[in-house]
Structure formats: C-alpha cells, structure tokens
Amino acid sequence: MEELSYEQARAELAGVVEKLEAGGATLEESLALWERGEHLASVCQRWLDGARARLDAATSTD
Amino acid sequence: MVRPSARPARRAVIRATVVRRRYADAAMTTPEKKKSTAEEPFPVRVVSQMISAWIARLGWVWVEGQVAQISRRPGTSTVFLTLRDPSAEMSLTVTTGRDVLDLGAPQLSEGARIVAHAKPDFFPGRGTFSLRADEIRQVGLGELLARLEQLKKLLAAEGLFDKARKRRLPFLPGTIGLVTGRASAAERDVLDNARRRWPAVKFRVVNTAVQGPTAVPQIIDALKVLDADPAVDVIILARGGGGVEDLLPFSDEALCRAVFGCRTPVISAIGHETDVPLIDFVADVRASTPTDAAKRVVPDLAEELRLISQARGRLQRAVRHQIAREQQRLDAARSRPVLANPQAMVAQRAADVEALRQRAHRTLGHRLARADTELHHTVARLRALSPAATLRRGYAIVQDAAGAVVRAPADVAAGDALRVRLAEGELAAKVVGT
Numbered sequence A: 001m002e003e004l005s006y007e008q009a010r011a012e013l014a015g016v017v018e019k020l021e022a023g024g025a026t027l028e029e030s031l032a033l034w035e036r037g038e039h040l041a042s043v044c045q046r047w048l049d050g051a052r053a054r055l056d057a058a059t060s061t062d
Numbered sequence B: 001m002v003r004p005s006a007r008p009a010r011r012a013v014i015r016a017t018v019v020r021r022r023y024a025d026a027a028m029t030t031p032e033k034k035k036s037t038a039e040e041p042f043p044v045r046v047v048s049q050m051i052s053a054w055i056a057r058l059g060w061v062w063v064e065g066q067v068a069q070i071s072r073r074p075g076t077s078t079v080f081l082t083l084r085d086p087s088a089e090m091s092l093t094v095t096t097g098r099d100v101l102d103l104g105a106p107q108l109s110e111g112a113r114i115v116a117h118a119k120p121d122f123f124p125g126r127g128t129f130s131l132r133a134d135e136i137r138q139v140g141l142g143e144l145l146a147r148l149e150q151l152k153k154l155l156a157a158e159g160l161f162d163k164a165r166k167r168r169l170p171f172l173p174g175t176i177g178l179v180t181g182r183a184s185a186a187e188r189d190v191l192d193n194a195r196r197r198w199p200a201v202k203f204r205v206v207n208t209a210v211q212g213p214t215a216v217p218q219i220i221d222a223l224k225v226l227d228a229d230p231a232v233d234v235i236i237l238a239r240g241g242g243g244v245e246d247l248l249p250f251s252d253e254a255l256c257r258a259v260f261g262c263r264t265p266v267i268s269a270i271g272h273e274t275d276v277p278l279i280d281f282v283a284d285v286r287a288s289t290p291t292d293a294a295k296r297v298v299p300d301l302a303e304e305l306r307l308i309s310q311a312r313g314r315l316q317r318a319v320r321h322q323i324a325r326e327q328q329r330l331d332a333a334r335s336r337p338v339l340a341n342p343q344a345m346v347a348q349r350a351a352d353v354e355a356l357r358q359r360a361h362r363t364l365g366h367r368l369a370r371a372d373t374e375l376h377h378t379v380a381r382l383r384a385l386s387p388a389a390t391l392r393r394g395y396a397i398v399q400d401a402a403g404a405v406v407r408a409p410a411d412v413a414a415g416d417a418l419r420v421r422l423a424e425g426e427l428a429a430k431v432v433g434t
Helices: A006-022 A027-060 B002-032 B044-055 B098-104 B142-157 B185-197 B215-228 B251-260 B290-297 B301-335 B343-385 B386-390
Strands: B060-071 B079-083 B090-096 B113-123 B128-139 B175-180 B202-207 B232-239 B264-268 B397-399 B415-419 B427-428
Touching: A027 B060, A027 B343, B044 B113, B060 B386, B079 B113, B098 B128, B098 B397, B142 B251, B142 B343, B175 B185, B175 B215, B185 B232, B185 B290, B185 B301, B202 B215, B202 B301, B215 B232, B232 B251, B232 B290, B301 B427, B386 B397, B386 B415
Parallel strands: B090 B128, B175 B202, B175 B232, B232 B264
Antiparallel strands: B060 B079, B060 B113, B079 B090, B113 B128, B397 B415, B415 B427
C-alpha cells in the first residue's frame, strides 16, 4: 500500500473533489474518483489522529 | 689618509694596551689554564677572586624592580634592599648608602618601585653578592600610570586586545577555575552567586596573593595549572576593590601575556566597576565585579527552566493549532456534497435514466397515435376510391381471363371467357361476337 504524507493526501483529495464537482466524468470514473476521495480523506484523518495522539502522549508524560 | 706624524704615538698606545692585557691575563687566567684537580684543588681565596672578577665584568647597569624589604641597620650607613621582579619569582639584594636613599627616594617604603644605578659586588668575606647602588630613584605613581598607558598601547598594537581573538564563554561550563585571594570577599561573591544561579556548578579554586610582589608569579602559575586541567572550561580571575597600587599586578605585562596565552576562556573580575586594569582588555570577558563574573559564567537555572517551559508551551500550542486547522480543512473537504452525499452521484443518473425512459415512452405513444389516425384516413380514402358504390348503381366491370379490365370490344375475341363483377357478386360470361 502506498504511504502518502498528510500533505500529499490532502492535495490529492482537493483535486479529486474539484474533478467530481466539475462533473463530466463517466459514472465509472466518478465512482472510482469518489472511492479514491474517501480513501484519501481517511488517510488524512489517520495522520491527524496520530499527530494528536503523539501530542497527548508527550504532554501526559510531563 | 695616514698622517705619518701620528704613527709612532699610536703604536706606543697599542703596545701599552697589549702589555697591560698580558699582565691582567697573567693575574686572572693563570689558575684557569692550570685547571684544578682533586690532587691540586684551588684554595678558597683563589676561587673567591675568580668569582669576584667574573661578577665585576657586568659593570654598571640601570635596574628596575619592586622593593620587597628594606633594612636600615642602626649604627651603619649601609641600607639593604630586597629588589624583586614584579612579574617573576626573582630577586636581588641591593646595598646602598643612607645618603643615596635620602637623596633619590626619601619616603621609600616596601612595595614601591625603584630604578637604581648599580654594579654587582662580591663580598669575599661571606661569599655573598649584591648590587651596589650609587643612585636610586623612586618611580612615582604618575610615572607608573604613564607607563601603564604606554604598555596598553604596546599590547593593543600587538593585538592582545583584539575583539576577534576573544573566545566565547561556554553556555554551561563543566568546571570553573577560580584564581583569587584566600577567604576573600571576591572568592565568596563568585562562589555564592554562581551556586545560587546554578546549584550544580563545580569550581576548582586556586588561592594566590592578589597584591604585592608575589602576586603576579603566583597568579601566572595558577593560570597555567587551571589552563592545563582539561575539566576546566573557563577561568575567573577575581579580586575585590583596592588602591591603584594594589591593583597594579593586574596590569602587569607578563600576566597580560599569560592570560592572552591561555587556551581556556578567561573572565577578569578585578575591583569595582570603575577599575580598569589592563587585564580587563586582554581577558575574553570583562566582568565589572566578582558578582558580575558569577552572573556571566553560569546561566540562571530558574530562568532557564522558565524559558524551557515557555518554549514547550508555545511548541504545543503551535502543533495543536495546526492540527485543528488541518482538521477543519479535512472536514470541509468531506462535507462537500460530492463526498458527503455520494448517493447523489447515482440518484442524479437514475433520474436522468427515468426521464429518458419517460421521454422515449411519450415519443412512442405519440407516434402510435399518429399512425393510428393515418391508418384511419387511409382506410377512409381507400374506401372512398372503392368501385362498390358504382357497382351498386348498376354498373358492371368486365375483366378478361387474365383479370384485365375490358374497356373496348377490340380488347377481346369471340369465345374469350369474361368475368363480370356486379355489386352483389360476379358472373362468368363468354364473348359470342364483337
């Protein structure tokens, strides 16, 4: 599985949303874009959750 | 140019000199040439004479030093002085007449600087040596300060004061070397203030004289010891306030050069804020007082802890802030209809399909209705064109065997079979004649 950085995932997500909003894609393409978008959103969320958890861990050991 | 008349006279002088030298050599160097052996040693008087002659060769010199001791023996006119070098552990005995002293240095006291015109003298009676002075001048404070000014210029020109040559103090030194007077206020000020700021601070203290003739060599030795100690990361030279003369060792050239030569950074903390001995210019850092030196040599623990916790707080706030911002961006992207309501993607298309289907349905219906109407019209027209009505009026249609309509008698021959269509049916007939 590809390992995207937060910024990569976020940038790609923005692109996916833009493409979907622009319309014009076939249903099959649209579905594939949407699935990609969902995946990217969850990658971003994982990064943010991880960062928050690390921050909390570092703060609680003080 | 040679003047012939001068020649005989000059020869005579030369000859006289040579003769005198020979005579002197005979008197002084004969025992040397003879060499002493265990079997034939020199007597004391001969050796004493030899030493006396050697010492006398130096002749008259001008010498400067610091008076370490004066002894005026009652009942004699001879005064004994111990003259010490202010920068080194070296001294000489000077003897002079009371009158000489009264003339050039009437208020001479221990610690003062003098310049003496003297010649080495050997006393065969006790085998001792001293300098016999026939003129002594005390060096006044004004002259001392003028000389310091001169020395300052010299050292500055040599680059001893260069800012570029100054080393930075370590942020937190391992061991701090401290050179100061034993149990002095300066020592206590440095130790107490440094410990208050940084309780774990380590010191290596070397106590020395901080004024008088022994101060400079002792301080230089202490510097060497501390500079050679790899654990010592910085050296403080500390001394409390005092008179201009008391602080003179800290303007000494040898000490300035020793400080300059140290590989370890040196902090000078001499006297009060207003005292500026030359060492202040040479030292890597000049502290105005011993307390100030303590402040410069170690960081304040409480202050550092406060700064660290402050930095930590800012760090955490910054990261939390960024995470929150990114979460907002992500939430925004996710709440866009294309992502939040993916069913719309299908529903829209389903609606399109339904609309098309209905359009197709409608279109087909119209066409069927139109076709129906057309059919009716066609049938009506068909019916209108039908010959049935004519036949009902009594007309008949005659067709030959092939089905062709017979319109003229010439179309048929006698004997041909004919079909006669009537309104109510048909008849079979035969042509009987034309």
